[in-house]
Amino acid sequence: MNQPFQDILTSENELRALLGYPSEVVKRKSIRHLDHHCRAYIAMSPLLFLSTADEHGSCDVSPRGDAPGSVLVLDDGHLVIPERPGNRRLDSLRNILVNPNIGLIFIIPGLEETLRINGQAYVIKDDSILDQMIARDKRPVLGIGVKVEECYMHCAKAFKRSQVWDPGTWPEEAELPSAPAIIAAHVNAEEFTEEVVRRGIEESYAKRLY
Structure with missing residues (x-):
């Protein structure tokens, strides 16, 4: 297939010349732990998107949905996502085995700002943790443990532009x-x-x- 793109940017300087720099608030809003605000957001979120990549850098994004509170926060630096039954491709899990870098976006219905968390992931089967994640009498076989390295709120512009929470646009x-x-x-x-x-x-x- 022919390459259709003719004017490709290749440096951050080119990006900055066109798009500028973040405000002081944006530069300072990232934290490295789960404070009470992050914990409260996660507790209310029924849906997150999980981004991983393999050893070659090929990327994957997978939705994870469950009842609010299904993601278990262990402490200020660690959380666990239950691995519920899927299609058994195991894309995210296989990626984590060879490349632990992970990105998460948590969503609360009706709220246009999202919570982003980046960190290191592990495929876990700790009984003491998974026993706390039973849903509908089913215990997950595995979980995705995350060591948190960065947390921040993402602005609402994408949701405002898409009007995704407005049923009138559906x-x-x-x-x-x-x-x-x-x-x-x-x-x-x-x-x-x-x-x-x-x-x-x-x-x-x-x-x-x-």
Whole structure:
């Protein structure tokens, strides 16, 4: 495939010349521990996005959703995300094994500012920790432990521009993309029709959330 980009920036100086520098508040807002504000935010968040990369730098972002309070804060420097059943690709877990650097974005519905946390991750199976993360009578087999290195609030501009929390901007249900249709097209195998994929997805949601 031909490279379509002709005017590529290659230095921070070029970026700064166009976009400028952060304000004093932005420069100073990052902290290196989970204070009571961060803890309260995490306790109310039912959804986070988890970013990892492999040993070659190939990146992955994965959503993690659960009831508010499902992420366990152990102390000012450590938290644990339960590993609930997924599709068993194990993208995030395999990345963490070879490259522990991790980035998290926590979201609270209706709040446009998000909480960002960066740090080092570990795949853990500590019984004393996982026993505290039982949901619907199911105990996670593993958890993602995070050593916190940076925390800060991210401004609301992306959410304001997208209006994602405004139901009036949401498309009608009939207009939404069909996940089964997309997956069936990407799998591209005669035996995996859209209907077969749909039934598989529905069964997974009904029986294997926890």
